[in-house]
Amino acid sequence: MSGPLSAVPADGGGSGELLRVENLVKYFPVRSTGMVRRTIGQVQAVDGVSLTIGRGQTLGLVGETGCGKSTLARCIAGLIPVTSGTVTFEGHDITNLPRRAMRPFRREIQMIFQDPYGSLNPRRRVGAIIGDPFAIHKTATGNERKRAVQELMERVGLNPEHYNRFPAEFSGGQRQRIGVARALALRPKLIICDEPVSALDVSIQAQVLNLLADLQDDFGLSYLFIAHDLEVVRHVSDSVIVMYLGRIAEAGPKDPVYDTPRHPYTAALLSASPAADPESAASRQRIILTGDVPSPINPPSGCRFHPRCPKAQELCSQSVPELEPKSGGEPTHLTACHYPVQAGEILASTGRREPV
Amino acid sequence: MSLLDVTDLRVSFPTADGVVQAVRGVSFSVDTGRTLGIVGESGSGKTVLTQTLLGLTPGSQVSGTAMFNGVNLIGLGPDQMRRIRGEQIAVVFQDPLTSLHPLYRVGWQIAEMIRAHDKSVSRKQARERAIDLLGRVGIPQPSRRVDDYPHQFSGGMRQRAMIAMALSLSPKLIIADEPTTALDATVQAQILDLLLRLQQESDTALIMITHDLGVIADIADEVMVMYAGRAAEKASKHDIFYAPHHPYTKGLLESIPRSSAAADRLKPITGQPPSLIHLPSGCAFHPRCAYVMDRCLTEEPQLRSVGDAGAHKSACWLPAAAIGTAEAAEAARRRAVGEGRHAAAARVAEEIAASPEGSVIA
Numbered sequence A: 001m002s003g004p005l006s007a008v009p010a011d012g013g014g015s016g017e018l019l020r021v022e023n024l025v026k027y028f029p030v031r032s033t034g035m036v037r038r039t040i041g042q043v044q045a046v047d048g049v050s051l052t053i054g055r056g057q058t059l060g061l062v063g064e065t066g067c068g069k070s071t072l073a074r075c076i077a078g079l080i081p082v083t084s085g086t087v088t089f090e091g092h093d094i095t096n097l098p099r100r101a102m103r104p105f106r107r108e109i110q111m112i113f114q115d116p117y118g119s120l121n122p123r124r125r126v127g128a129i130i131g132d133p134f135a136i137h138k139t140a141t142g143n144e145r146k147r148a149v150q151e152l153m154e155r156v157g158l159n160p161e162h163y164n165r166f167p168a169e170f171s172g173g174q175r176q177r178i179g180v181a182r183a184l185a186l187r188p189k190l191i192i193c194d195e196p197v198s199a200l201d202v203s204i205q206a207q208v209l210n211l212l213a214d215l216q217d218d219f220g221l222s223y224l225f226i227a228h229d230l231e232v233v234r235h236v237s238d239s240v241i242v243m244y245l246g247r248i249a250e251a252g253p254k255d256p257v258y259d260t261p262r263h264p265y266t267a268a269l270l271s272a273s274p275a276a277d278p279e280s281a282a283s284r285q286r287i288i289l290t291g292d293v294p295s296p297i298n299p300p301s302g303c304r305f306h307p308r309c310p311k312a313q314e315l316c317s318q319s320v321p322e323l324e325p326k327s328g329g330e331p332t333h334l335t336a337c338h339y340p341v342q343a344g345e346i347l348a349s350t351g352r353r354e355p356v
Numbered sequence B: 001m002s003l004l005d006v007t008d009l010r011v012s013f014p015t016a017d018g019v020v021q022a023v024r025g026v027s028f029s030v031d032t033g034r035t036l037g038i039v040g041e042s043g044s045g046k047t048v049l050t051q052t053l054l055g056l057t058p059g060s061q062v063s064g065t066a067m068f069n070g071v072n073l074i075g076l077g078p079d080q081m082r083r084i085r086g087e088q089i090a091v092v093f094q095d096p097l098t099s100l101h102p103l104y105r106v107g108w109q110i111a112e113m114i115r116a117h118d119k120s121v122s123r124k125q126a127r128e129r130a131i132d133l134l135g136r137v138g139i140p141q142p143s144r145r146v147d148d149y150p151h152q153f154s155g156g157m158r159q160r161a162m163i164a165m166a167l168s169l170s171p172k173l174i175i176a177d178e179p180t181t182a183l184d185a186t187v188q189a190q191i192l193d194l195l196l197r198l199q200q201e202s203d204t205a206l207i208m209i210t211h212d213l214g215v216i217a218d219i220a221d222e223v224m225v226m227y228a229g230r231a232a233e234k235a236s237k238h239d240i241f242y243a244p245h246h247p248y249t250k251g252l253l254e255s256i257p258r259s260s261a262a263a264d265r266l267k268p269i270t271g272q273p274p275s276l277i278h279l280p281s282g283c284a285f286h287p288r289c290a291y292v293m294d295r296c297l298t299e300e301p302q303l304r305s306v307g308d309a310g311a312h313k314s315a316c317w318l319p320a321a322a323i324g325t326a327e328a329a330e331a332a333r334r335r336a337v338g339e340g341r342h343a344a345a346a347r348v349a350e351e352i353a354a355s356p357e358g359s360v361i362a
Ligand SMILES: Nc1ncnc2c1ncn2[C@@H]1O[C@H](COP(=O)(O)OP(=O)(O)OP(=O)(O)O)[C@@H](O)[C@H]1O
Pocket: A028, A029, A043, A044, A045, A063, A064, A065, A066, A067, A068, A069, A070, A071, A072, A228, A296
């Protein structure tokens, strides 16, 4: 039930659908430096993204630095205004709502951030930090709040006796548990996880991923899960979206996207991310892209991937490919490419490694 | 004799809170044309270990030897060290901005590096070499980009410029400390590809430090797994991945998500890495180890051979037969735990079992 928009029937927020994003655009103005700060351009951070997230489902979002993942997340959470497009939560249009009208939805949509160090105020005690949402939304006070906080601490695997400690007294993994407890406080329906485990070592990362999975089972949570580690995203997600420079390159249920990627960028990304297995690393076809991700200020014309794409042809720089199902694939598996990758097609490879 | 032979290296930092024992008796060697991967969690001592080889850990107390090409790097004077660093050993850091000067043009910095070590090279020649190097590491239009400042380069281009600088003097050994950690997957692939290609061209030895087992699987020949300032296990890449002996190595491998794994649930290592000021007694891993036995609490295991050829070493009290993931190995581990765990270790095991994600072998 989660994925790109056209992958689900438009039932207007019926039983299965929790969140719907349609054609979301977010541009940031680029201003000149100097006395008069004129707008001289736009960062096209998110440029026409549509998606849905079903109840109890996890939608994974992957893509390289600067492709617009966090911006999309912050637009959905209502933390920054959108330039155009709509965000619908449980059938309610929550796009650019004024603060007061947004408040009930703020409780339902929570965020967890990457940096367990930077997102916690070092001078406040964890009990107070986790209890913040209760205070802001005036739902529990005094001893009742303390009890609720300690229950949350217990639930996320923190020792409730550490209620009065400061963030610095916790390890990275424990700090991420604090972030999870705070997000959980008001029993949200959707948690947006923006790189929640990227700063953690693998052994600790697995602890936090298991915790998120348990909480999803217990509370029927939905997740929008952003990460750059493709194996992590595959592990947690039901559906995935691959973004490139503000747009969706490919989207669908995770298995077809991972097993038979149709967009050359997805194929390159998958081939580039090293599997922790020497045999598959040695046998894998590697697509080494040339160049870096271009600037979202003056993105390339047509298909934004065309300057780096091994399959690019003339049409690619002239016309924007539609995000649509491709022949031979599942109808829910969508790709924005004029010349999608065919089964068994070899894009490019380097023969630098001998087999193990 | 290898190109680099490090023996019993110890590095500690006296601090207000106590002595940080960052590296606690590590030995390893690297041969020409080979890649040693060093993997471990953050704080396990990877950076301190290699920085010490280059005399870059001021304020530390160092013992042990590091024979490089017949010269002991430990205790070398600053002038001698400066000559070896750059000319014979080059370093590529995680964040290239810390090693590229922001106010000087990239090409100029490379050219100066060349001239600093060889006065007979003219400015013009050095600049030509810089352009050539930038081209070799895949910077497009190098004759134009040579005059850019570091901030005009993307992260991937800066890392390539760093590699160009590392290569400028044809070093015998390159130490790369998390060179791709800050980069995106597709750019990381470019950089790893580049490092390996250059290594093959000039038969350089490479030490690749990373916390990413995927990078290790990709490019290492030999692997050293570090935990709390020591080598927990050393082996060929194949043995580390397919026949691990140390429970920490096994735990690391089991905790990464893999599409091939049938189980829905990951298998994390419980607990956190220890404080290097107040280290656990005995085996530093014992407060997290599912196989903890009585002797693990009091006696620190030393690296010893566990494989046939002698190249596979593990610092763990479990028997040599407890190697790999096969059932027979697990049975050997269980047997050892059955015989070696009494009241003291049983208490520790209980604590582990009670902590989040805790599981122990009974
Ligand atoms: N407040 C802002 N003003 C101007 N540009 C911005 C602003 N916030 C983000 N951007 C730009 O928008 C683009 C998308 O940024 P975003 O943070 O969403 O990327 P991301 O996909 O989350 O990247 P990462 O993987 O590095 O977290 C980038 O080019 C970024 O520089």
